[in-house]
Amino acid sequence: MDKGKKSSRTSDGGGASKAKEPTFNKEDGYVRMYLRGRPITMFMPQDAVEGYKIGAKLELPAEKLSLEWAYGYRGKDCRANVELLPSGELVFFVAAVGVLQHVESGVQRHYLGHDDDIKCMAVHPDKVIVATGQVVGKSKDGKVLPAHVRVWSSASLETLHLIGGGVFDRGVLCISFSRAGGGGLLCAVDDGNEKMISVWNWKKETKVTDSKCSNEVVYSADFHPKEENVIVTCGKNNINFWALDGRNLSKKQGIFEKHEKPKHVLCLIYLDNGDAVSGDSSGNIYVWGKGGYRITRAITGVHASGVMALCERADGTFISGGRDGHVVFWDSKMEKTGESRIPKDLGTVRSLADGADGSFWVGTTENGILQGSAHGEFSPVVQGHTDELWGLAVHQNQDAFLTCAQDKQAILWNSATHRPTWIKTLKDPLQSADFHPSGKVVAIGTQAASWLVLDLKTQKELHHESAGNEQIAVMRYSPDGSHLAVGSNDNFIYVYSVSEEGHKYNAVGKCTGHSSFVTHLDWSTNGEFLMSNSGDYETLYWTPANCKQVTAMATVRDVEWATMTCVLGFSTFGVWSEGADGTDINALCRSGSGKLCVLGDDFGKVRLFRFPASQPKAPSHAYGGHCSHVTNVAFSSDDSFVFTTGGKDMGVLQWRVQ
Secondary structure, eight states, X not given: OOGGGSSSOOOOSSOSSOOOOOEEETTTTEEXXXXXXXXXXXXXXXXXXXXXXXXOOOOXXXXXXXXXXXXXXXXXXXXXOOEEOTTSEEEEEETTEEEEEETTTOOEEEEOOOSSOEEEEEEOTTSSEEEEEEOOEEOXXXXXXXXXXXXXXXXXXXXXXXXXXXXXXXXXXXXXXXXXXXXXXXXXXXXXXXXXXXXXXXXXXXEEEEEEEESSXXXXXXXXXXXXXXXXXXXXXXXXXXXXXXXXXXXXXXXXTTSXXXXXXXXXXXXXXXXXXXXXXXXXXXXXXXXXXXXXEEETTSSSSOEEEEEEOTTSOEEEEETTSEEEEEOTTXXXXXXXXXXXXXXXXXXXEEOSTTOEEEEXXXXXXXXXXXXXXXXXXXXXXXXXXXXXXXXXXXXXXXXXXXXXXXXXEETTTTEEEEEEEOXXXXXXXXXXXXXXXXXXXXXXXXXXXXXXXXXXXXXXXXXXXXXXXXXXXXXXXXXXXXXXXXXXXXXEEEETTTTEEEEEEEEOOOSSOEEEEEEBTTSSOEEEEETTSOEEEEETTTTEEEOOHHHHTTOOBSOOOOSSSTTTGGGSOTTOOTTSEEEXXXXXXXXXXXXXXXXXXXXXXXXXXXXXXXXXEEEOOSOSOEEEEEEOTTSSEEEEEESTTOOEEEEEEO
16 A cells, blocks of 8 residues: 555554664764664764764653543544433543543543553443453554553543453443443453354453354443343344343344334333333334333334434433434333424434533434534533544644644634634545634644645634645745645645735745655744655755755755654764664654653654654653544643644544653
């Protein structure tokens, strides 16, 4: 695969043979390192040559990161993953983070025990213990990180038990705690070729039994409220009722008889009276009588399309939510009492949960969480991106940062309130962004070989221009705002002059010299030079005034750089581990103080280093929370926070520097 033609980059976890050690040439003043056997020569500032020792050891930074806020929610492809706890906290997940968000105070706490995507969740009947199941991952050294379920306390955030490590195949589709008998059992459905259902004594971490559930996808599982040995599961072409007898697990398929058999049974719940209620892809709700596997009541055409979620409420009534965006209210006798419609721009229903004081909670397909009222009003509480995310820019003098993604959305976030200031949907998938130093406009690069400029106050599009014929991977304004450099996957850097505080642009030319896609750009403090990295591990230097390449290293070796995001250079080569693939590090950012740098890698890790990291194998603090590729990183303008983006996990994490 040509990584330069993709928006996300992959890694095989290291080179095939033992990497060569970096070397220091004092006479010429450079360090040479190797990526996949390719020599990378990095010239050092003249005043650093004399006292430099390549074997010297760097210390860990005194500062550390603590996760303050996780933006987003995984509703696009997950179900039954929002619930209100008696503590007043919503529990849900995004990326590899279990989130506890207090509804009134707006404070988040985080469970960080997972090392890859969380895909399912269940809350114990005691409303304190939570279980979350994850997919298979891969470590930095190429080892498989097995799919498993973690049982943890929402009070202490401690991991209580780990279930099924090495048992599940690709991941865990759905989980559920038993409700009778003290909630001592947990069932889980595996996302293997054969969807296996397993029952566990979770306190002992032992498997009671397992059985093949289906060849097709399974969406949900639930225990009977009064009988610990009865479970119901549903999925594509199936709804199955299970009986546990010792170590034997037997099933009976639900019989539809005269009723329409749907292609998908999308959701189900056991009511407290023992009835099972299912919702399907034809918009129907079926009631399966106590202890039986036959339909005792059919309510057809409830929703115009699939019934995606069902929720029983504390007062015995219940709610259904559909792909049509409607939420329908039912009394305890299952008679319809009302209906509401979610605003179209907020998505459709993916999950439902009972709330307090008559409210309820809706997890949506647009990766948002809404608080709903009996009066039909919906208020967004959590919002996020819905497709792969790479673009990140931090405002220079406000508590604000912007993210943009392949979902075509640009979101300006307030980092103090943790809410969107605005969300703008554009024409094309988005890839990169940078704020003009005036703080009044933001430039955004697309995957459609074009870039545009938005006014921050009005979101009005001020400028739109094509650049080459590939996606715009990186945007960078000069320190004084007089120029904009645009790095493309077509191997060129396009330079524009900028006037009227970022409102007007004129082409200067293009920098030609890279033989692979441009990945990172930095301006010198005086704006006279550009430094760039590319996909084939090159570092090149330019004079943007005439777009000429600088080939004499004596000209640029002592240049002071306004930013440091390039991942290949003397001041950052120590962040590369032995045997690293040249694409293992996706993003790097030096702090404004010049004392720290942070990077995001292909293994879901955010790493904090001292700066400069100009010794081999520089030590770092490593933090989990993202999955797979961490695509971008940035310090806040005052260095008090670090912002990071996950590619396919679509999450944005805000870390406090302590």
